[in-house]
Amino acid sequence: MTKTILTYGLIGGVISTIGYIITILTGHENMTNAMIIGFASMFIAFSLIFVAIKSYRDKQTGGVISFGSAFKMGVLMSLITSSIYVIVWLIALYNFFPDFAQQYGDKIVEQMREAGKTAEQINAQIAENAILVENYKNPIMVILYTYMEILPIGLLFSLLAAAILKKKPQPAL
Template identity: 80%
Template sequence: MKKTILTYGLIGGVISTIGYVITLLTGQENMKSAMIIGFASMFVAFSLIFVAIKSYRDKQAGGVVSFGNAFKIGALMSLITSSIYVIVWLVALYNFFPDFAQHYADMQIEDMRQAGESIEKINLQIAENEKMVEAYKNPIVVILYTYMEILPIGLLFSLIAAAILRKKSKNNTDELKSWLKSQE
């Protein structure tokens, strides 16, 4: 199980960072496009959870995996994938996007102006953005924000995959049916 988790978690981590790589290589100035690419790479990375659980179930566990073990595989893979994502983001942020927080805040305000939001709402958002830009100067906050961005998606994929791919032993089912009949 450990090898499956580590292998697929590392592959997922590499895939999850493709959005950063594409953004860096293309000089992507459009933050919305970069975000779409980034989230798409997360979804592809976390799709490996299904592959890993099925591989473990079919090749290592004799065709049987409980919901708990399946979720454990997915959750630990998510943690590895998310950690790689966070580390790469820290490197990218401090080396290539040092003004990211301010740029993101400015984009939000511009979007609100284009949408015709009231001055009051825009001013409230500006105040919130100033707090966020200040908070983003702290690496611990950056780490926590980044984990909050990716880890819940991985955990959701883990829950779904565990629910879909769990498979009980037929022997246990047959034994349970026999026992229930004997109790009648």
């Protein structure tokens, strides 16, 4: 089980960071496209949870796996994938996007203005952005924000995979 978790968790981590690589190579002016690419790479990475659990169930346990074992595998793979994603984001943030929080906040305000939001709504967003920019000065906060971005998706995939792929032993005849 450990080998399967490590193998697929590491592959998932590499896939989840493809969004960063594409963004760095193509430029990050269009944050909407960068987010779409990033979340698509996360979904592809976490899809490996299904592949890993099914492979383990079919090849290692004679076609049987409990919900608990499958969920445990999914959670551990999610933690590995998410940790790689967080580490790569820290490297990308400090080397390529040092003003990410400010640019992200400015983009949200710009979109709100274009959408015709009220001055009160825009001012509330500006205040929220200031908190984000301040929080992004602390690496621990960056790590927490980044885990909050990716880990819930992995946990959801883990739950779904465990529910779908669980298989009880067939009763003896």
